[in-house]
Amino acid sequence: xxxxxxxxxxxxxxxxxxxxxxxxxxxxxxxxxxxxxxxxxxxxxxxxxxxxxxxxxxxxxxxxxxxxxxxxxxxxxxxxxxxxxxxxxxxxxxxxxxxxxxxxxxxxxxxxxxxxxxxxxxxxxxxxxxxxxxxxxxxxxxxxxxxxxxxxxxxxxxxxxxxxxxxxxxxxxxxxxxxxxxxxxxxxxxxxxxxxxxxxxxxxxxxxxxxxxxxxxxxxxxxxxxxxxxxxxxxxxxxxxxxxxxxxxxxxxxxxxxxxxxxxxxxxxxxxxxxxxxxxxxxxxxxxxxxxxxxxxxxxxxxxxxxxxxxxxxxxxxxxxxxxxxxxxxxxxxxxxxxxxxxxxxxxxxxxxxxxxxxxxxxxxxxxxxxxxxxxxxxxxxxxxxxxxxxxxxxxxxxxxxxxxxxxxxxxxxxxxxxxxxxxx
Amino acid sequence: xxxxxxxxxxxxxxxxxxxxxxxxxxxxxxxxxxxxxxxxxxxxxxxxxxxxxxxxxxxxxxxxxxxxxxxxxxxxxxxxxxxxxxxxxxxxxxxxxxxxxxxxxxxxxxxxxxxxxxxxxxxxxxxxxxxxxxxxxxxxxxxxxxxxxxxxxxxxxxxxxxxxxxxxxxxxxxxxxxxxxxxxxxxxxxxxxxxxxxxxxxxxxxxxxxxxxxxxxxxxxxxxxxxxxxxxxxxxxxxxxxxxxxxxxxxxxxxxxxxxxxxxxxxxxxxxxxxxxxxxxxxxxxxxxxxxxx
Numbered sequence: 001x002x003x004x005x006x007x008x009x010x011x012x013x014x015x016x017x018x019x020x021x022x023x024x025x026x027x028x029x030x031x032x033x034x035x036x037x038x039x040x041x042x043x044x045x046x047x048x049x050x051x052x053x054x055x056x057x058x059x060x061x062x063x064x065x066x067x068x069x070x071x072x073x074x075x076x077x078x079x080x081x082x083x084x085x086x087x088x089x090x091x092x093x094x095x096x097x098x099x100x101x102x103x104x105x106x107x108x109x110x111x112x113x114x115x116x117x118x119x120x121x122x123x124x125x126x127x128x129x130x131x132x133x134x135x136x137x138x139x140x141x142x143x144x145x146x147x148x149x150x151x152x153x154x155x156x157x158x159x160x161x162x163x164x165x166x167x168x169x170x171x172x173x174x175x176x177x178x179x180x181x182x183x184x185x186x187x188x189x190x191x192x193x194x195x196x197x198x199x200x201x202x203x204x205x206x207x208x209x210x211x212x213x214x215x216x217x218x219x220x221x222x223x224x225x226x227x228x229x230x231x232x233x234x235x236x237x238x239x240x241x242x243x244x245x246x247x248x249x250x251x252x253x254x255x256x257x258x259x260x261x262x263x264x265x266x267x268x269x270x271x272x273x274x275x276x277x278x279x280x281x282x283x284x285x286x287x288x289x290x291x292x293x294x295x296x297x298x299x300x301x302x303x304x305x306x307x308x309x310x311x312x313x314x315x316x317x318x319x320x321x322x323x324x325x326x327x328x329x330x331x332x333x334x335x336x337x338x339x340x341x342x343x344x345x346x347x348x349x350x351x352x353x354x355x356x357x358x359x360x361x362x363x364x365x366x367x368x369x370x371x372x373x374x375x376x377x378x379x380x381x382x383x384x385x386x387x388x389x390x391x392x393x394x395x396x397x398x399x400x401x402x403x404x405x406x407x408x409x410x411x412x413x414x415x416x417x418x419x420x421x422x423x424x425x
Numbered sequence: 426x427x428x429x430x431x432x433x434x435x436x437x438x439x440x441x442x443x444x445x446x447x448x449x450x451x452x453x454x455x456x457x458x459x460x461x462x463x464x465x466x467x468x469x470x471x472x473x474x475x476x477x478x479x480x481x482x483x484x485x486x487x488x489x490x491x492x493x494x495x496x497x498x499x500x501x502x503x504x505x506x507x508x509x510x511x512x513x514x515x516x517x518x519x520x521x522x523x524x525x526x527x528x529x530x531x532x533x534x535x536x537x538x539x540x541x542x543x544x545x546x547x548x549x550x551x552x553x554x555x556x557x558x559x560x561x562x563x564x565x566x567x568x569x570x571x572x573x574x575x576x577x578x579x580x581x582x583x584x585x586x587x588x589x590x591x592x593x594x595x596x597x598x599x600x601x602x603x604x605x606x607x608x609x610x611x612x613x614x615x616x617x618x619x620x621x622x623x624x625x626x627x628x629x630x631x632x633x634x635x636x637x638x639x640x641x642x643x644x645x646x647x648x649x650x651x652x653x654x655x656x657x658x659x660x661x662x663x664x665x666x667x668x669x670x671x672x673x674x675x676x677x678x679x680x681x682x683x684x685x686x687x688x689x690x691x692x693x694x695x696x697x698x699x700x701x702x703x704x705x706x707x708x709x710x711x712x713x714x715x716x717x718x719x
Contacts, residue, residue, distance in 0.1 A: 024558060025567055031558035031565070035517040035590060037486070061506055063551065063588035065715045066566040073589050075507075078514040105502035114447055116484045135584035136506040170473075186475040275563065292714025396590035 008368060008403050009216065009249045009375030009417060011054045011093060012047050014040075015215070018382035019255055021069040021348070022275035026382055035075045039383070044083045046384040047090055050391030051405050053416050054091035054122060055083060056218070056377055057372045058200075061100055062133045068277050071088050074240065077113050077121075084117035091120035093198050093216075098155035099148055100128055100137045101161030104172075104181050107162035110195050111187050119191030119412035124198040124218065125158075125167045125209070127152050145314050149205035154179035156197070156213050157425070163194035164424025192412035193422030199248070202230075202321015203313055211237040218377050220322045221252040222329035228374035249417060252372075253350030254364070255379040258389050262355055269346065272381060281342045284349070287318045288326045298339045307334070319338040322349060349377055361397035368403055429676065433642060434458070435466040445476035447484060455489040463699050464493025466526055469602070472499070481512050486519040493695045495524040495600065500532060500540050505581055508540075509547040513589045516597045521694040524598030526620065532606035536580045541615055542706075543581050543598065546574040548596045549706040550586035550714075568715040570709045586714050594694035597702050600642065609633070617701045618642050640701065 016034055017023035033039045047055050064071050076094035083092050084221035094113075096106055114121035127148035134142050141153070154176030161181065165172035167189040173182045199210040200218035210217045213232060221227035231250055238247055257272070259265025285293040291306050307330060313320035333341055346352045353360050367373045380386035398404035410416050436444060443451045444467070455465060465485075468478030478496035485492055496515065498508055516523040525544075529537040555570035574585035599616040603609050609626055612619050614637035621627050621643055630641050696703070 017649050025560050025563065029558065031556035032553060032590065035553075037518055037520065040518075061510065061588070063571070063586045063714065065568065066571075067564060067568060067715075070565045071588065074517060075514040075589070078483050078511045078518065082482040082487065082518045085484040085487035100504070101507065102502035102504075108474050109477050109480070113480035116447060116477070116480040118447075134586075138582045139584075168677040184473055186473040187477075277563065336483070355592055395494065 019379035020272035023382040059095040089408035095124040098152040103158035107159040114190035122196035158254040192414040255347040255352035357393040459492040468497035505543040521593035528602040538611035547587040553590040594696040
């Protein structure tokens with residue numbers, strides 16, 4: 001155990017009706033709840049009640065089939081302007097793609113929103129690999145990972161040039177290989193200078209981007225040993241690049257289904273799962289296996305030739321970082337049947353705890369003090385109720401352990417996260 | 426029912442800067458006029474940008490509830506898909522009290538018309554009537570209502586559908602800031618309103634075919650304050666964008682009756698406040714995005 005004196009960075013991923021695919025089938029939400037202000041007010045206020053640092057929005061500019069699981073229906077940066085207006089302290093971290101945005105347009109939109117929010121905005125930089133997205137932006141091939149990340153790195157530098165200019169005489173210029181910008185902005189700096197920069201994506205190129213630029217990282221870690229190793233490696237890499245000590249703040253995803261007893265939590269989990277159509281979890285498993293899981297025998301283990309086949313992270317069609325940690329995780333489950341694996345696989349892309357507030361708080365403390373995480377990006381089964389339960393049942397335990405704040409002390413997101421003010425390069 | 430046409434207010438002088446900072450005295454002014462003006466226009470003639478129009482408008486949905494909000498969109502460095510999404514997001518968060526002021530920057534009339542057409546088609550691609558949340562059958566949305574737009578034009582290629590369901594007012598109100606005859610022609614049948622300053626163009630508008638002709642707004646360049654608001658801390662610069670929102674032959678009484686019926690069930694939309702007819706883009710010939718419902 002460490003003797004760290006800082007506190008958890010806690011964000012919550014506000015995914016539509018909730019992280020469980022069947023979340024919309026419970027309760028009596030109207031069909032159009034996701035486009036009504038009330039849903040977002042209730043969720044944002046629950047997050048603020050738990051003294052969370054920020055709410056987070058993932059994003060893909062494409063419509064996926066809303067059956068069986070409706071996705072997000074509002075644009076995250078507009079939603080950030082709304083949520084910061086209905087709350088007092090909490091930050092909002094909005095994802096936006098460097099693949100399908102213009103750097104100057106996005107830089108000004110983010111900074112303009114940060115100004116209106118009183119300095120409570122974060123930007124999660126993502127690159128887009130979904131091939132259906134490109135059809136909404138002129139068509140053409142989705143660029144390969146290396147090309148996407150080369151653009152992303154230059155894109156971030158161009159955005160920072162615009163933000164730096166806003167704090168100075170307004171003139172900006174950046175000349176990269178792929179990205180070149182030159183002009184003048186009439187925007188001024190926000191209360192925190194400029195938005196906080198987050199990064200998500202665990203590929204080699206993603207980690208390089210995080211080490212160089214990010215103040216916070218959303219990662220996927222399924223096992224503690226690998227999380228500790230990756231945590232230390234990223235901090236070393238950032239430090240070697242001259243970044244301040246402690247940067248970037250690393251927050252793995254953590255799915256929670258909370259019950260007052262383990263049995264109650266499992267019942268709740270099973271109830272959610274029983275309403276998901278057959279094949280949903282198999283589809284999710286297929287993505288990470290890079291193999292059609294529907295062809296697998298449900299009552300037999302996954303064949304070794306599928307688990308052990310050689311692979312190239314640059315060619316893996318979906319998240320490479322997720323596949324890396326998944327391959328560790330599956331090692332302990334090689335003898336389990338596909339059916340049993342699916343049950344543990346319920347995080348659909350993040351680690352999951354189905355348990356009591358005490359178990360959850362103890363686990364978070366262990367990861368925090370083991371040097372595996374600076375905090376977590378929480379995935380909540382259903383909004384707002386699951387988040388209210390977290391705020392009322394888990395947060396007091398974390399406060400008792402001295403690892404979560406007892407009140408908001410600051411007004412900007414940079415202050416809340418304990419990261420330095422924005423400085424132009 | 427209405428004795429004078431609705432007003433659109435565009436803020437000038439130092440007011441945009443105060444709006445960007447969400448200055449409390451200005452917000453208070455806007456709260457007071459929320460029930461009496463048609464809408465506030467945010468970001469007109471704003472290059473280089475000193476504020477983000479959608480962010481400012483979205484915050485105003487909370488701080489000045491009920492205010493109509495029209496945001497500028499000139500298409501510079503922007504893509505129609507991203508623009509359509511955030512404009513429709515503002516519309517949802519404002520409870521259907523938003524509109525868009527399109528303008529061309531350096532683009533041709535044809536390109537701007539294509540851009541507006543794509544954005545409007547996207548706004549119609551996922552009809553909100555498809556939202557069912559049928560828990561018995563486990564069907565969230567009836568996918569046989571959701572269509573691609575499959576647009577392939579001179580300047581844009583966009584598949585759709587948009588990932589936001591359509592507005593409670595059908596579509597956000599669309600306005601084109603028109604500055605040439607070519608733009609005026611291209612606006613025919615495409616937008617709800619044209620905003621025109623040039624006297625000759627206003628004359629051309631009067632001569633135009635009333636079928637499909639957008640309503641006319643004018644006064645963006647007017648120096649005089651057509652709406653006087655009580656001065657608080659010198660904030661007397663609220664300048665009327667339009668003191669003559671001339672609408673084409675509408676049956677005001679029938680509209681008023683329909684509005685009264687509307688109001689009984691839901692708060693008034695901006696389209697309703699401005700007495701504009703319903704507007705939609707026909708997509709029934711386009712392919713289904715996901716096939717028929719389960």
